[in-house]
Amino acid sequence: MSKWAKLTTDQVLGSSCAALSQSEQGWNDLCGGEDSLRQWNGLKSMITAARTTTWILQKLSSRESTFDAWYAPIQDEMAADELLRYFHRLRTVIEKEGMPQPIIATVEFLEPANGVVATAEVGVGEDQFGLWIHGVLDKGPQRRSAEVAAARAATHHRLRDVRLPDPPAHHQGQLLEDRSIEYLGRRYLDYLDVRIVRPACETFGKRSQRNEG
DSSP: OOGGGGOOHHHHHHHHHHHHHHHHHHHHHHHHOSSHHHHHHHHHHHHHHHHHHHHHHGGGGGTOTTHHHHHHHHHHHHHHOHHHHHHHHHHHHHHHHOSOSOOEEEEEEEETTTEEEEEEEEEEEEETTEEEEEEEEOOTTTOOHHHHHHHHHOSEEEEEEEEOSSOOOEETTEEOOOOOHHHHHHHHHHHIIIIIIHHHHHHHOHHHHHHHO
16 A cells, blocks of 8 residues: 555645745755855755645545545646746656756856855756856956956855746746746745645645634
């Protein structure tokens, strides 16, 4: 017997909430991180754990007689939405092929004493050594050679404004003006939270219903 068959409705809901929390942590690591490798891992965790959120939730189909009818319009809504389809495909690509290419980002080169010493528009990928970053330093009209040298000698860098291939243009009938994965991921996680996970807990959560009674 599958271990899933032994879980109660509340346990399934709890596991779905935990997966969404993991995805949120990945988003936080991506957006607030000061280390590019941790940010990269946060990006992947955000995408994969978010998809797990709904996979787990669908285990309620065998536990709650009204779940399928409740979830059907949500599935139709997700299938018709450009942003949601995009993240659905991303999870599949990452699991089967790794991160898609090309991925473009702004990298900020950091020195402990001086903060950001230079920025560059770069391509980003992964290999056995962690991340590879290739691009041209943004020297700018005031950039001095000493600053460029400091950037090349910097031991830390962080990613900003990460763009994955073929980003979606619309979500819930609205134009997505920001195509960075940070912004798109925020919209995706908000949808999962507000449209799916919280309503599922309110509708099927036996523990909360007992407490209200």
